[in-house]
Amino acid sequence: MELSSQQIVETKAWRDMGLTDAEFDRIVEQMGRLPNWTELGMYAVLWSEHCAYKHSRALFHLFPTEGEQILQGPGENAGIVDLGDGLAAVFKVESHNSPSAVEPYQGAATGVGGILRDIFTMGARPVAVLNSLRFGSLDDERVRYLFAGVVSGISGYGNAVGVPTVGGEVAFDPSYRGNPLVNAMAVGIVEHRYIARGKASGVGNPVMVVGARTGRDGIHGASFSSAELDDDTEVPTIQAGDPFTEKLLVEACLELIQSGVVIGIQDMGAAGLTSSAAEMASRAGSGIELDVLKVPRREEGMTPYEIMLSESQERMLVVPKRGSEEQVEAIFKKWGLEAAVIGRVTDDGMLRVMEGDRVAAEVPVASIVDGAPRYEPAKQRPAYLDETINVEMPPPPQNYAQTLLDLLASPTIASKEWVYRQYDHTLGAGTVVAPGEGDAAVLRIRGTKKGLALTIDCNQRYVYLNPRRGAQIAVAEAARNISCVGAKPLAITDGMNFGNPEKPEVFWQFDQAVRGISEACAALNTPVTGGNVSFYNEKGGQAIHPTPMIGMIGLLDDVEKRVGMGWRQAGHRIILLGENRNELGASEYLALRGIVGGDAPELDLEREAAVQALVRSLIADGIAVSAHDCADGGLAVALAEACIVSGIGASIAVEADFRADALLFGETQSRIVISAAPEHVAEVERQAKEAGVPCTVLGETGGDSLKIDVGATPDGPESPLSISLEELERAWKGTIPRAMEGEAGVEAYVASASSEKGAD
Amino acid sequence: MRYGIIVFPGSSGDADMYHVLRDVLGAEVEYIWHRDSAVDHVDCLILPGGASYGDALRPGAIARFAPVMQAVRTFAERGGLVLGIGNGFQILCEAGLLPGAFLPNRGVRFISRSVYVRVEQTDTPFTRRCEPGQVLRLPIAHRFGNYFVDDAALAQLEERGQIVFRYCTASGELAEAANPNGARAHIAGVCNEQRNVLGMMAHPERAAEDLLGSVDGRLVFASIADALAASGRVQGV
Numbered sequence: 003m004e005l006s007s008q009q010i011v012e013t014k015a016w017r018d019m020g021l022t023d024a025e026f027d028r029i030v031e032q033m034g035r036l037p038n039w040t041e042l043g044m045y046a047v048l049w050s051e052h053c054a055y056k057h058s059r060a061l062f063h064l065f066p067t068e069g070e071q072i073l074q075g076p077g078e079n080a081g082i083v084d085l086g087d088g089l090a091a092v093f094k095v096e097s098h099n100s101p102s103a104v105e106p107y108q109g110a111a112t113g114v115g116g117i118l119r120d121i122f123t124m125g126a127r128p129v130a131v132l133n134s135l136r137f138g139s140l141d142d143e144r145v146r147y148l149f150a151g152v153v154s155g156i157s158g159y160g161n162a163v164g165v166p167t168v169g170g171e172v173a174f175d176p177s178y179r180g181n182p183l184v185n186a187m188a189v190g191i192v193e194h195r196y197i198a199r200g201k202a203s204g205v206g207n208p209v210m211v212v213g214a215r216t217g218r219d220g221i222h223g224a225s226f227s228s229a230e231l232d233d234d235t236e237v238p239t240i241q242a243g244d245p246f247t248e249k250l251l252v253e254a255c256l257e258l259i260q261s262g263v264v265i266g267i268q269d270m271g272a273a274g275l276t277s278s279a280a281e282m283a284s285r286a287g288s289g290i291e292l293d294v295l296k297v298p299r300r301e302e303g304m305t306p307y308e309i310m311l312s313e314s315q316e317r318m319l320v321v322p323k324r325g326s327e328e329q330v331e332a333i334f335k336k337w338g339l340e341a342a343v344i345g346r347v348t349d350d351g352m353l354r355v356m357e358g359d360r361v362a363a364e365v366p367v368a369s370i371v372d373g374a375p376r377y378e379p380a381k382q383r384p385a386y387l388d389e390t391i392n393v394e395m396p397p398p399p400q401n402y403a404q405t406l407l408d409l410l411a412s413p414t415i416a417s418k419e420w421v422y423r424q425y426d427h428t429l430g431a432g433t434v435v436a437p438g439e440g441d442a443a444v445l446r447i448r449g450t451k452k453g454l455a456l457t458i459d460c461n462q463r464y465v466y467l468n469p470r471r472g473a474q475i476a477v478a479e480a481a482r483n484i485s486c487v488g489a490k491p492l493a494i495t496d497g498m499n500f501g502n503p504e505k506p507e508v509f510w511q512f513d514q515a516v517r518g519i520s521e522a523c524a525a526l527n528t529p530v531t532g533g534n535v536s537f538y539n540e541k542g543g544q545a546i547h548p549t550p551m552i553g554m555i556g557l558l559d560d561v562e563k564r565v566g567m568g569w570r571q572a573g574h575r576i577i578l579l580g581e582n583r584n585e586l587g588a589s590e591y592l593a594l595r596g597i598v599g600g601d602a603p604e605l606d607l608e609r610e611a612a613v614q615a616l617v618r619s620l621i622a623d624g625i626a627v628s629a630h631d632c633a634d635g636g637l638a639v640a641l642a643e644a645c646i647v648s649g650i651g652a653s654i655a656v657e658a659d660f661r662a663d664a665l666l667f668g669e670t671q672s673r674i675v676i677s678a679a680p681e682h683v684a685e686v687e688r689q690a691k692e693a694g695v696p697c698t699v700l701g702e703t704g705g706d707s708l709k710i711d712v713g714a715t716p717d718g719p720e721s722p723l724s725i726s727l728e729e730l731e732r733a734w735k736g737t738i739p740r741a742m743e744g745e746a747g748v749e750a751y752v753a754s755a756s757s758e759k760g761a762d
Numbered sequence: 763m764r765y766g767i768i769v770f771p772g773s774s775g776d777a778d779m780y781h782v783l784r785d786v787l788g789a790e791v792e793y794i795w796h797r798d799s800a801v802d803h804v805d806c807l808i809l810p811g812g813a814s815y816g817d818a819l820r821p822g823a824i825a826r827f828a829p830v831m832q833a834v835r836t837f838a839e840r841g842g843l844v845l846g847i848g849n850g851f852q853i854l855c856e857a858g859l860l861p862g863a864f865l866p867n868r869g870v871r872f873i874s875r876s877v878y879v880r881v882e883q884t885d886t887p888f889t890r891r892c893e894p895g896q897v898l899r900l901p902i903a904h905r906f907g908n909y910f911v912d913d914a915a916l917a918q919l920e921e922r923g924q925i926v927f928r929y930c931t932a933s934g935e936l937a938e939a940a941n942p943n944g945a946r947a948h949i950a951g952v953c954n955e956q957r958n959v960l961g962m963m964a965h966p967e968r969a970a971e972d973l974l975g976s977v978d979g980r981l982v983f984a985s986i987a988d989a990l991a992a993s994g995r996v997q998g999v
Binding site: 433 | 967
């Protein structure tokens with residue numbers, strides 16, 4: 003039931019659409035009159051937090067966004083980074099948290115579909131998808147349902163659309179119980195000459211809708227995503243994804259862009275036709291007039307309001323050169339898709355929506371795109387930090403071997419093979435470092451000798467316990483992972499997931515995280531090229547842990563030089579780059595012992611940059627033949643993982659003058675474990691000295707167990723640790739299949755690994 | 763010699779196959795559109811992997827009606843070499859060019875991983891460069907790979923030597939744990955009675971370069987080249 007302008011005022015109807023009274027007044031002021039129902043709906047979605055970044059935009063100026071490698075920073079559908087050889091990488095991360103909490107399969111599937119459209123709308127062929135997921139505890143049945151549904155949605159969409167899913171991360175923490183996080187990152191490659199942008203320029207040029215028909219799904223999805231979830235939250239129809247149509251759309255759009263007739267092109271994501279038309283006009287400083295009766299629809303009797311706000315998937319808005327309409331139609335027809343002219347580019351700065359001869363809505367582009375208020379919310383350091391920082395350390399463990407096995411088996415550290423086995427990661431015949439093989443995924447860049455390294459990372463416990471440093475570490479760890487395969491970090495996209503920004507404590511976390519990311523990106527020369535902010539991730543008033551996910555890309559000049567995380571052969575020396583420190587705060591080890599506390603580990607960005615440069619140099623020289631960073635679970639877990647992945651044991655002797663659990667399980671940053679042939683140890687030491695990075699020979703590879711002798715380290719185990727590879731593997735690989743499929747599910751993962759071992 | 767790769771709406775392995783045949787193996791290769799009907803100018807037709815028609819109904823169920831499939835049938839009947847990979851294998855079964863059908867994987871989920879397959883027959887144009895019993899390491903990526911035939915058809919396949927690949931352990935033994943999808947009799951690939959049409963679930967085109975960890979897939983393409991050279995059959999049936 004559509005209300006008249008008068009009725010809107012009487013009933014304060016904007017409130018149900020998520021607008022405040024002040025925001026409504028602002029709309030009236032900017033329009034110079036009262037909006038009608040359709041106009042109010044259009045404003046409500048474009049001025050939603052999801053689209054307008056009302057609470058975050060004021061901080062974006064802090065991000066470093068420039069660098070010689072950056073061809074496109076924030077402001078477009080995705081960032082673009084130069085790869086040389088006339089090629090560029092296009093990448094972006096986006097959240098689909100709210101839909102995934104309601105309908106995990108479709109929520110995750112359309113998340114993948116949406117981020118892929120952001121990539122090919124820039125003219126790039128999508129070559130990889132990654133994802134970063136957060137769930138509550140796996141003991142919870144509802145959490146297992148969400149986890150299984152999200153993974154299968156990503157699998158169902160990504161595999162069928164023909165883009166490999168090559169990496170990502172999954173972590174479990176009770177704070178995500180009612181509000182899982184589903185962030186998808188997509189990466190594409192484009193020749194410079196085919197880069198397209200989302201601009202509606204050239205008065206009189208046609209405006210066309212291409213791809214799927216428009217239905218009633220997802221109306222007000224962006225507004226829904228901008229509110230906290232409560233049990234009585236009214237849930238819109240979740241959009242359904244169709245990877246088959248998307249695959250055809252990829253091919254048709256790339257063919258269209260390469261044909262040279264495209265002036266501008268943009269996908270229809272949140273807020274559908276309203277946002278794509280308004281944003282394309284905004285970027286060009288133009289206007290658009292369109293007729294909703296010309297939009298191909300799949301349902302009868304849709305109103306202008308519904309057509310303008312539909313979030314039906316797999317649609318794009320295209321502005322081609324005048325006179326090329328038939329060529330556009332022919333290309334889409336070839337791929338079995340529709341293309342329809344719905345309007346023209348104008349020069350009056352208005353988005354005018356016609357329904358035949360009737361003006362259904364007429365809004366100023368500048369107002370609806372950029373006129374939303376920018377809030378600078380109050381911020382306050384949360385009180386919990388005073389408690390967490392002073393947490394008392396537990397006594398050393400009774401049984402170090404069991405503690406290591408327990409850590410390996412903790413869901414956040416445990417092998418995610420159950421997940422990535424469901425993702426087609428070899429599609430594209432270009433995945434050089436596959437999931438589980440290295441610290442970052444590596445793709446070969448066809449037609450060159452180069453490799454593209456990809457990762458997405460965040461340790462939310464660090465951010466919770468120290469938002470600024472935690473966010474710095476997220477960037478540092480992403481860059482370390484890129485460096486550990488031998489690639490040079492180039493740029494990031496940030497997936498910011500936080501609670502309600504109107505709460506001063508939440509906004510303080512956000513503000514700190516933005517500063518932390520900015521500092522680390524500046525220090526590591528990885529500018530921000532764009533990203534996504536998802537606020538209101540709360541359930542029952544309880545916010546998630548602040549989770550700024552860092553999606554990063556890096557470049558290998560010679561892809562043949564890449565290394566994985568596992569040992570290469572017996573008899574190699576194991577060397578630690580960086581130094582061990584007496585830190586246990588924020589560790590998985592403490593969490594295992596029931597303590598979410600302490601401070602995030604120290605981070606010296608200069609040291610971090612030096613360690614990363616050193617490992618890249620050692621890999622490029624062919625000296626480091628494996629590299630793995632010390633992250634969750636610390637040094638002992640890093641060593642165990644290198645053993646499990648390679649099927650080769652290790653004998654380690656390491657000593658410290660502080661407690662042994664901090665040495666083995668503390669999560670001190672800027673540490674990388676490498677392996678190298680014995681004759682290269684001197685060269686490692688020489689380069690480390692030159693770089694000012696401490697390095698220590700820890701031991702050597704070989705045998706069928708992991709042995710760790712901590713010597714005279716205080717509070718250490720009575721005798722050196724010795725754990726068989728089989729035990730390590732079972733602990734690490736068994737957890738997730740056991741939780742999801744029961745004990746019977748475990749064998750398929752553990753047994754297969756041992757049979758794969760004999761492969762090379 | 764010249765390869766033709768058929769492109770259905772939803773095919774996604776076409777570009778990988780093109781890359782391997784042209785850039786890695788130096789063969790002549792072209793795409794053939796699903797609406798086309800001229801295929802006789804090529805020496806070997808490949809139906810690539812992917813999700814043709816979005817796997818609507820069942821994988822391959824719609825693709826069998828594509829206009830090009832009549833030409834594929836005629837090409838095969840005249841003795842032309844036809845290779846179906848993954849979804850291509852499913853299409854060949856749906857079209858009746860190969861026996862059998864596909865069920866969802868045991869465990870229902872999509873499976874993407876490296877597996878071992880044992881070469882059961884070396885007297886086919888697709889495996890003549892392999893040793894009998896040779897174990898190949900190849901990637902699989904599918905949700906409907908659980909090959910099924912009834913008892914009578916299985917007996918016939920065995921008798922006529924049409925089972926070309928079986929899933930196995932690294933050392934070549936048949937074991938339930940080494941059968942990733944529950945396929946009947948561990949079947950990973952079959953040929954027709956005339957031995958000129960082969961379907962396989964594993965992807966040889968994803969294992970044709972050292973950089974990607976296995977080059978075992980090259981044996982399939984080397985065999986095809988060998989067979990065509992031996993038959994003196996180049997361009998045109």
